[in-house]
Amino acid sequence: MSAPPTTPTRPPTDRTPSPAPGSGILTASAAFVGRATRHSLRDVEALLMAVVLPLMLMLVFTYVFGGAISPSGDYLDYVVPGIVLTCAGFGAASTAVGVAQDMTTGTINRLRTMPVPSGTVLVGHVVASLARNLLATAVVVLAAVLIGFRPAAGALEWLAVVALLGLYILAITTVFAMLGLLAHSPEAASGYGFVLLFLPYASSAFVPVATMPSWLHGFAEHQPITPVIEATRALLAGSPPGGHALVAILWCFGIIAVAAALTAYVFPRRVAR
Amino acid sequence: MQRAGFFVYAAHYVCHTQCMMYTESPVLELAGVSKGYGGEPVLRGLDLSLGRGVHALLGPNGAGKTTLINILTTLVPHDSGTVRVLGLDPATQAGRIRHRISVTGQFAAVDEVLTGRENLVLMGRLLGLRPAAARARADELLERFEIATAGGRRVATYSGGMRRRLDLAISLIWPPEVLFLDEPTTGLDTRSRIALWDQIRTLAAEGTSVFLTTQYLEEADQLAEQITVLDGGRIVAQGSAGHLKSLVGGAFLRVLDGSGTVVQEVATDGSAADLARVSAEVAATAPGLRVELRQPTLDDAFLHLTGHRAHPTEDSADRPDDNAPHGLEVAR
Known part of the structure; x- marks a missing residue:
């Protein structure tokens, strides 16, 4: 290497820029929730999918399969909670795609060079997913009522249903947010999501576990979705959810804790080169 | 009394500005910095000390330019050596560095779903501006x-x-002390490239130091006071564009045929004797040839320093200044 010649330095300016103040967790979270909400509202296709797909699913199960599954015609009351949970999965899956996009487009890398708590970008995705899924859920329940679903739940039970579903959506969204971080592309992220969407089928969502082959009983009874569904079903029927609610809540908090811990570990280590 | 007061003030002012000039710590400082990925070395022991101003890091694809930018902007840790950005250590003081730098990466990290204005407002909010100020x-x-x-x-x-x-624009919402630009004009047409150069010059004049990477020699020549040539993870030369060109030696003798087409270029040491000798040799090969002198370009310097061109030949089509003859044999 040759010796660098000394070039004349520019006259020192007295206008050295001052450091940027940056933002705290609250300001940054608020900004990212606003961003993710705009994303949700502008991605009309995803929003439609989040609402239309569960609607279709409900119509198919009640009108196409319903007769065969339950000839007496009371299948609607049984299946609605299952549809609602499946729909929560649909809506949450796009969180993985959104997070993977932020990783691959350099958005998260840029945030990491700024005086910003960059992890709050995930908070934005999760909160927007919660809002999106609660909206989709409300539409599905409304449609179910239109085609004859008659829940016996009182105000208190409804409140409990909303809280439980909110918790479930939060749990599944944190899992998808983590998958989005791990995926190497938005396409792969949506692929991971697909696997998770099969879980409701191997639960008591659409048919009672007792009707499944015996080797599946253990899994179907003890996987997290079954207690959530059983508790929701009981609440909508106006009866006490019993032990199901507690198991469901424990599952959800457990999943959130594990997914959040993994995310906190992976996020700072995951940098696109 | 008034006059004396003025002189004391003036003397003080001069001393102050002079002292500033000499005590100012380097904007960027590297000592023995190495970095590898999966056992594959990318940067091999870089030493560099840069003051304020515009600096270009010139190198071909795979030279390690982006890796160095990632280290300097607190994105990835280096393996060994010492790094200082504005006197701060990215390993332990990344948070403080982030308040004082901005980065524009190789691929525009803008939000496609949002409008241009929304992008700027969002980033302004994140940088600490109140909503009205951000708008x-x-x-x-x-x-x-x-x-x-x-x-x-x-x-x-x-x-x-x-x-x-x-x-x-996002990088300038809050004017940084150092702006990092990773290949800012790669893939842009000439007009956009020149417009962006103007913006970068304006910024530098406003007191922001700029550290940019590029594979375009013309870009480094146009913008930078100091150029660092990086090749294969090593710094192979450093200095002003003029200094780098002077490393090549003397002028090139360009040989043209009767129709004005360049048929050959011969490097000379610039002396009258060498030019005469080369001219005589050329004249002996064929009748009707003409010669002209060409001053060395950064392209020549790069070839001289690294043994290969700064960028693949297919890029040359959209380069802003394509007077360097590609595909021509440069004899020594």
């Missing part, structure tokens, strides 16, 4: 970067040049 600053920057009319449109509809301008 005002967004409008100001949209104007300055000539995207005001497209400010309300989604970025997905923007051209490559508009995205780069928006990306740069």
Whole structure:
């Protein structure tokens, strides 16, 4: 290497820029929730999918399969909670795609060079997913009522249903947010999501576990979705959810804790080169 | 008394500015910096000390330019050596560095779903501006970067040049002490490239130090006071464009046939004797040949230093200044 010649330095300016103040967790979270909400509202296709797909699913199960599954015609009351949970999965899956996009487009890398708590970008995705899924859920329940679903739940039970579903959506969204971080592309992220969407089928969502082959009983009874569904079903029927609610809540908090811990570990280590 | 007071003040002022000049710590400092990925070395023991101003890191694809930018901007840790950005250590003081730098990466990190204005307002909020101030600053920057009319449109509809301008505008919401630009004009057409160069010059004049990477020699020549040539993870030369060109030696003798087509270029040491000798040799090969002198370009310097061109030949078609003859044999 040759010796660098000394070039004349520019006259020192007295206008050295001052450091940027940056933002705290609250300001940054608020900004990212606003961003993710705009994303949700502008991605009309995803929003439609989040609402239309569960609607279709409900119509198919009640009108196409319903007769065969339950000839007496009371299948609607049984299946609605299952549809609602499946729909929560649909809506949450796009969180993985959104997070993977932020990783691959350099958005998260840029945030990491700024005086910003960059992890709050995930908070934005999760909160927007919660809002999106609660909206989709409300539409599905409304449609179910239109085609004859008659829940016996009182105000208190409804409140409990909303809280439980909110918790479930939060749990599944944190899992998808983590998958989005791990995926190497938005396409792969949506692929991971697909696997998770099969879980409701191997639960008591659409048919009672007792009707499944015996080797599946253990899994179907003890996987997290079954207690959530059983508790929701009981609440909508106006009866006490019993032990199901507690198991469901424990599952959800457990999943959130594990997914959040993994995310906190992976996020700072995951940098696109 | 008044006059004496003025002189004391003036003397004090001069001393103050002089002292500033000499005590100012380097903007960037590297000592023995190495970095590898999966056992594959990318940077091999870099030593560099840069003061304020515009600096270009020149090198071909795979030289390690982006890796160095990632280290300097606190994105990835280096393996060994010492790094100081504005006197701060990225390993332990990344948070403090982030308040004082901005980065525009190789691929425009702008939000396609949001409008240009929304991108700027969001980033302004994150940098600590209140909502009204963030909106005002967004409008100001949209104007300055000539995207005001497209400010309300989604970025997905923007051209490559508009995205780069928006990306740069985001980096300037809060003027940084050091701006890092990773290949800011790669893939841009000539007009957009020149417009971006103007913006970078304006910035530098306003007191922001700029550290940019590029594979375009013309870009380094146009913008930078200091050029560092990186090749294969090593610094192979450093200095002003003039200094680098002088490393080549003397002028090139360009040989043209009767129709004015360049048929050969011969490097000389610039002395009259060498030029005469080369001219005589050329004249002996064929009748009717003419010669002219060409001063060395950065391209020649790069070839001289590294043994290969700075960028693949297919890039040369869209280069801003293509007077360097590609595909021609340069004899020594």
